[in-house]
Amino acid sequence: MRMFRKIFLALLMAAGCALLGAPAQAQDSASTPIVLENPHYWLARPLKKAASLSAAVGYPYGWHRNHQSPIHHGVDFVNPQGTPVLAAADGTVYYAGSDQERLFGERANFYGNLVIIQHNLEAPEGGRIFTLYGHLSYVAVQSGERVRQGDRIGAVGATGIALGNHLHFEVRIGAAESYFAVRNPELWYAPLPGTGTLIGRLLNADGSKALGIRVTLAAPKRALYTFTYADPSVPRDPALDENFTLVDAPAGCYRLRVRGTALDVPVCLRAGQTVFVEARLP
Template sequence: MTRILKYLLKILLFFLLFLSTGCQPDLEFLPTPIPQEPPVEPTQASLLSLTQVTITHQVPSPTFPLKSPTALIETPTPPTSNPANNFSAILESPIPADFPQNVDASYLYGTTQNGLRIPHDGVEFYQPFGTPVLAAADGKVIFSGTDEINAWGRFTNFYGNLVIVQHSNLGNAPFYSLYGHLSSLAVKNGDTVRQGDLVGAIGASGGAFGSHLHFEVRLGGNELKHTANPLLFLQLLTDKNGQETGILLGNIRDNKGALVPSANLVLQKVVEGRIILEESLYQETYSKDIPSHPEWQENFVFANLTPGEYRISTFINQVLYEQFISLQTGQFINIQLKAED
């Protein structure tokens, strides 16, 4: 019993000692209280000083030379009310009027999609499989069939099912239109067709990538070396406001006068002195083995342009050349950009 009492007494003494030392806060290590100032309502001036931040940005000087070349601008007087007649624009669209009429802008005549594809000998109309294909002008069918055996293009089975129509001569030059990648043929050799007659239907035969019509024009002969840009012969379209469009063509030449192949061009709309970047059009000049029109000697064509002001620019020998152009309703303009010595 005595032993138990001694044990309880020790516990009590230990507890009292703990209360007298360990439970008291050590004031030496408490943080010093910081006096708080009453909040101040911000004034209008103080708010402005926070929101008015001046940011400066220095535009670096261009690292390339910029020159405005001497541009030859030709605007011949049209023989009729439609200036496009100067371009022998005698062909109607081979696509029915209730379908979109624009050609594929990514793979125009003479271009290569920046070297990704072979030079293009025509233009393409992307429409659904089976869309009717119409004769672009009066003429005689000189071929209707497949090119599996005889190559009408760069190699056999290139166009697949195709139709070739010979039209009236342009001057003394034989004139042809070709319709390729057809899914079906509606004419046979020797048939006479009128403008707008059915000649076949859109397909993906031959070397086609997807359903479309390959439309080609040949001037001076029925060989590949006689192709010409179809946009020089197709009637101009109207814009979304029903206004007749215009056409800009020309050539890019080096300082020796030679055509510059596969040069990148940019055509931009200008409104009240401001370039509209959203309406930029990009194109290559023709590949070196692509024929130009014998009269115009062009190596680029921008067709169906809305009337207005434009800026065209390109690099020649790492020098940027530009020209500002005013295009009127139904007008065509032929320009030349030539590198300086």
Template sequence: MHIRRPQFFAFFLLVFLPVALMMWWSRPGAGASGSPTMAAVPAAMISEPTGTPTAPPATATATPSQTPSPTATATALPTATPRATSTTRPTNTATPLPSATPVDRACPDPRPEKPIYNRNYLGAAPWPTPDPAGFSPHFWFGPPLRTDDAIRLNSSYPYGYDGGERYLLHNGVDIAGGLGTPVLAVADGTVVVAQDDYGELYGWRCDWYGHLLVLELDEQWQGQPVYVLYGHVLNFMVAVGDHVTQGQPVVEVGVGGAATAPHLHLEVRLGGNEFTMTRNPALWLPPRGENGVIAGRLLDPAGHPWQGVQITAAGPSTYVTWSYLDDPLHFINPDDRLAENFVVGDVRPGRYRILLTVQGVAYEAFVEVEPGRVSTVEIVTAPFKTPTPRPPATATPAQTP
């Protein structure tokens, strides 16, 4: 059949042009120019072990003849000051149960200023001591995100640290997740908060989380209620009073409040739904696969904690963390039984050498990490050395010509 030119042109517009447009718009990235762009959590911030240890220099401390068990502790001795390992410890401080006093949610006016945190600093008060009854892991939680990969914590901003002076002291952990990723209930519980915090105080200041959801778990720990807070979230799927089950979608990853990029901020609060009652979530979220967790104590002989000290765990993989910082309101708390002041989470099994330097003296200790367990280690340093004051500089008298 012979098609005249006008008919052919109309046939092209009706058939071939729509097909070409559909192929154009279905290409990858088409139409994305109108969507908001958000910076993702950098890959370097996610907990991945490095291959080569970057540890402080080793000391001449003798290696124990037997590998410590996960529940045993090891005391590292400085080469400069040999001493006995037995020290007097203060009695364990029990966490008080919450009172019936109504919580003041009024926004502080003016907003609080960021404190100055002292690193490589010896705390003024003795640190709590471990419960002599021992410790049983409370890895109760299921994964807070449903992803194809395992949940990874931001290792550069762990609980009790300020990200190298960039942020406020961290009362939880951050988990990478794209905007709109469903967030799951980590355990069975009841929704007690599902709202914004623009006009009510749930964090360090108002508008700290943007939007938050808080669960009170069905199961208590040592007779105290356990709360789990999800911060910087959007699109609530549940309401206050709803009962949820582990793994149920409750909200989505968002961005707001103090967050600069989409991610999930997760807190564990023990005894009350207060910003001052948090615990380290790395001791509640199960480690990945066959991994374990190291919980340590870094103290002086009188039991005072060293704050903001960089700590390296070198073994089958290498991990870096920091001992807990403190602030004027003492927002950071250890586990009531472990009394730790540093945690290395999600550690591959094997024997690890714990390395650090305090006041120019290098220390080491050894710990064995076993799958699904919390391994403990304690390092007691030499007593604090008061810096020797330097005499004031004096002017050199001018020479007589």
């Protein structure tokens, strides 16, 4: 039975890879957006009854806030102190405590009180999936403890290097303690009800990645924005090779634009849908 499950999972992952691997290089200024049929949304969001379930837009994964902050290795959920933080999937607590004497980030006392969970999940590219929860006001679990998805593991705080109360959330592949083993967490959980996710690859005219560019998804009555990864070293999903994500976009049709350029790509998102687009700056 266990063997069968393993084979089934392997087939499922292979199918997912094939679909995710679909995005190809476009020759002209913009390619047609494609719907990703099988994104790896294997995690739940790390908060449930919270003021904000969406990651803060001003400091997305891979961005450095105009050099005011280090390149972001995760996403931030801004919520009041004490908001329960939940395990994103089943697993075992790899670490719970402060990073005063053990390095998980750029320096000691970077994440403050943190929890790292080792999940029973293997990434499509290979490697165990870990999630990291930083700046907690307290931790509610111990190393080695088994947790189920949705279990409370701590609470939102501002310990370590944090500007105000928020949960810093990371996904790491293959190496729990490596600051550089991260992936964009927004590739790992589904859009909120009634919304969709846009995954994008923005290129310069010469085909290189456009770095640290503000990207807008504009509709007649609303506009969402994000920034492309600021540095070529920011880890990307190997199957997608993306350099930005825009999640929780209310279902509807938009224009993908970059201010000061003629880029203008129509993108429609249905509720629950994930769309991939590659766009090349003219």
